[in-house]
Amino acid sequence: DAGVIQSPRHEVTEMGQEVTLRCKPISGHNSLFWYRQTMMRGLELLIYFNNNVPIDDSGMPEDRFSAKMPNASFSTLKIQPSEPRDSAVYFCASRIDALETQYFGPGTRLLVL
Amino acid sequence: AQSVTQPDIHITVSEGASLELRCNYSYGATPYLFWYVQSPGQGLQLLLKYFSGDTLVQGIKGFEAEFKRSQSSFNLRKPSVHWSDAAEYFCAVGSSGGSNYKLTFGKGTLLTVNP
Numbered sequence: 001d002a003g004v005i006q007s008p009r010h011e012v013t014e015m016g017q018e019v020t021l022r023c024k025p026i027s028g029h030n031s032l033f034w035y036r037q038t039m040m041r042g043l044e045l046l047i048y049f050n051n052n053v054p055i056d057d058s059g060m061p062e063d064r065f066s067a068k069m070p071n072a073s074f075s076t077l078k079i080q081p082s083e084p085r086d087s088a089v090y091f092c093a094s095r096i097d098a099l100e101t102q103y104f105g106p107g108t109r110l111l112v113l
Numbered sequence: 114a115q116s117v118t119q120p121d122i123h124i125t126v127s128e129g130a131s132l133e134l135r136c137n138y139s140y141g142a143t144p145y146l147f148w149y150v151q152s153p154g155q156g157l158q159l160l161l162k163y164f165s166g167d168t169l170v171q172g173i174k175g176f177e178a179e180f181k182r183s184q185s186s187f188n189l190r191k192p193s194v195h196w197s198d199a200a201e202y203f204c205a206v207g208s209s210g211g212s213n214y215k216l217t218f219g220k221g222t223l224l225t226v227n228p
Contacts (some may be wrong), residue, residue, distance in 0.1 A: 004156075031214060043203065043218040055214070091156060095214075099148070102216060104156040 002026070004105035006092050012111045018080040024073055025094030033102060034077050035069055035091040043091075050077065070076045082112045115140040117207050119219035126194050127227045134189040134222050136204030145207035147216070148178055152200045155197040158204075163187065174198070199226045 005024040013019055032045040047057045052069045060067070064083070069075040079086055086088050089109050093102040116139045120145040126132055135192045137190045138144055145164050161172025168180040187204060 013115050033214070042220045045215065048214050050214070093157075101162060103159070104149075106154075106156045109154075 004092055004094050004103055006105040006108050008108060009106060009112075010109045012113065013082055014113050015083055016081045018088075019082045019110060019112075020079065021077040021090050021092075021110070023075045023077070023092030023105060025075070025092070026096075026103055027073070029094035029096045029103075031095040032069060032075050033093040033095070035093065036077070037089040037091060037107070043090070046077070053108070072098065084112045086109050115144070115208060115215075115217045117204050117206050117217055117219035118159050119204055119222050121222045122220070123223045123225070125227060126197050126227040129193050132191045132194045132198070132224070134186045134202050134204075134224070135182075135183050136219060138187060138204070138206040139185065140206055140208070146173065146178075146180060147205040147207065148176070148187075149203045149205060150200045151203065157203065160189070163193065194224075194226055196226045196228065199224055201214075
């Protein structure tokens with residue numbers, strides 16, 4: 001039974017470049033979350049989708065960040081242009097409904113030089 | 114606003130010793146409470162959760178946690194720690210209200226296990 005799938009697992013890029021992170025939620029789950037984990041701030045919710053619709057993007061740091069969910073089995077988080085302070089581990093999580101557990105993917109470790 | 118405090122940043126125990134990781138939450142209504150574990154380079158795995166009912170909940174890998182409303186706590190315990198338990202542990206609180214998608218995580222407790 002496949003869990004949440006994220007790609008790439010590691011990404012190294014230079015400042016100013018565009019970065020796209022990808023997520024495939026667990027089949028049948030209708031909620032998807034993007035989190036960012038840093039030493040300083042811990043785990044922060046960036047954006048929450050329900051039935052492919054963005055419900056809460058209040059955690060998105062600034063306009064350089066954007067997220068899409070074109071269908072129930074795929075989501076992207078894009079950073080354009082990237083900056084060194086965006087270096088972090090980005091997690092995707094999915095959930096089946098409001099009372100259920102969020103299941104996390106393995107994360108994408110992003111380093112912006 | 115909901116919040117979670119994990120007072121211990123780093124704990125070291127010997128293999129076979131008992132373990133208790135502390136978690137205090139702030140939330141106005143009945144919270145949903147979770148413990149997750151993160152091994153190095155891995156995602157977060159759910160250990161256990163509390164939604165309602167029995168305040169002592171059992172999880173995977175021999176862990177348990179007790180919800181104490183009077184103390185706003187949800188401490189994680191294990192009677193005998195194994196070397197493979199070395200990881201970072203996160204407590205989280207979820208809302209039972211309108212914003213029931215939102216999980217607020219503590220900063221985590223790093224567990225080191227000595228042989």
